[in-house]
Amino acid sequence: MNSPVQLRDVAKRYSGAGGVTALAGVTVDFPKGSFTAVMGPSGSGKSTLLHCAAGLDEPSSGTVTLVGVPLAGKDETALTRLRREHVAFVFQSYNLMPALTVWQNVTLPARLAGHRPDRDWTRQVIERVGLGDRVRHRPGQLSGGQQQRVAIARALATRAAVTFADEPTGALDTATAREVLLLLQQLAHAGQTVVMVTHDPVAASYADNALFLVDGQIVELLPNPAADVVADRLAGLAQRTPSRAADSEARR
Numbered sequence: 719m720n721s722p723v724q725l726r727d728v729a730k731r732y733s734g735a736g737g738v739t740a741l742a743g744v745t746v747d748f749p750k751g752s753f754t755a756v757m758g759p760s761g762s763g764k765s766t767l768l769h770c771a772a773g774l775d776e777p778s779s780g781t782v783t784l785v786g787v788p789l790a791g792k793d794e795t796a797l798t799r800l801r802r803e804h805v806a807f808v809f810q811s812y813n814l815m816p817a818l819t820v821w822q823n824v825t826l827p828a829r830l831a832g833h834r835p836d837r838d839w840t841r842q843v844i845e846r847v848g849l850g851d852r853v854r855h856r857p858g859q860l861s862g863g864q865q866q867r868v869a870i871a872r873a874l875a876t877r878a879a880v881t882f883a884d885e886p887t888g889a890l891d892t893a894t895a896r897e898v899l900l901l902l903q904q905l906a907h908a909g910q911t912v913v914m915v916t917h918d919p920v921a922a923s924y925a926d927n928a929l930f931l932v933d934g935q936i937v938e939l940l941p942n943p944a945a946d947v948v949a950d951r952l953a954g955l956a957q958r959t960p961s962r963a964a965d966s967e968a969r970r
């Protein structure tokens with residue numbers, strides 16, 4: 719399996735006032751060991767793409783294959799099990815369990831999946847993200863950057879085939895953001911597949927490729943995305959989609 723995430727002609731329509739087409743036929747492979755930044759104007763479908771790819775949202779049509787498993791028709795229990803075994807999330811809101819320590823958060827997916835956590839490996843990954851002296855802390859006792867590093871340690875610990883990151887650096891200062899992005903790069907270099915939604919051209923420059931969405935469709939895949947080139951592309955794309963951007967702003 720060379721591409722643990724495969725989307726084929728994936729569309730997502732939301733009903734309701736007027737109806738919204740969030741994804742309009744997306745076909746893309748995210749190859750093993752790749753780090754892709756998903757970019758585009760506000761409302762272009764970035765989060766929807768990530769949610770459909772992760773099986774958190776069901777496409778209206780088209781197919782998603784995650785770690786070789788077609789998601790169509792899978793019930794929530796099966797999807798949860800698949801995610802627990804193979805997928806890690808690094809979201810802006812950290813999604814850590816507040817009552818659990820760093821160690822317990824990092825080992826939670828293994829324990830939920832019924833495996834005994836590998837203590838040596840867990841210690842190694844917590845060290846690697848620089849939290850060796852914080853294993854007994856709870857998320858509330860950590861800074862935003864440290865919490866994000868816990869989420870990355872959890873991705874490393876589970877050896878997740880795929881890590882989905884949604885604005886992982888949105889709430890971080892520049893130096894901490896850089897550390898988090900370097901760790902995401904390391905995940906990819908270790909053979910994991912990283913898909914990251916971001917608005918930030920500098921964050922995208924850490925990825926191998928930047929994928930640009932407009933009106934729910936992929937318009938470009940840019941290899942080795944330099945921050946200034948990405949910023950230029952985004953500026954051009956934003957001018958093309960005033961209505962969708964306004965729609966998305968109105969939802970906030």
Ligand SMILES: Nc1ncnc2c1ncn2[C@@H]1O[C@H](COP(=O)(O)OP(=O)(O)OP(=O)(O)O)[C@@H](O)[C@H]1O
Nearest residue numbers: 732738740759760761762763764765766965966969
């Ligand atoms: N639950 C929903 N119900 C109705 N419309 C939705 C829903 N979620 C998203 N949309 C619409 O789908 C389109 C794509 O939304 P999405 O959140 O994927 O865009 P995005 O590129 O991630 O935007 P942003 O950069 O602002 O976060 C937007 O027009 C949005 O208003």
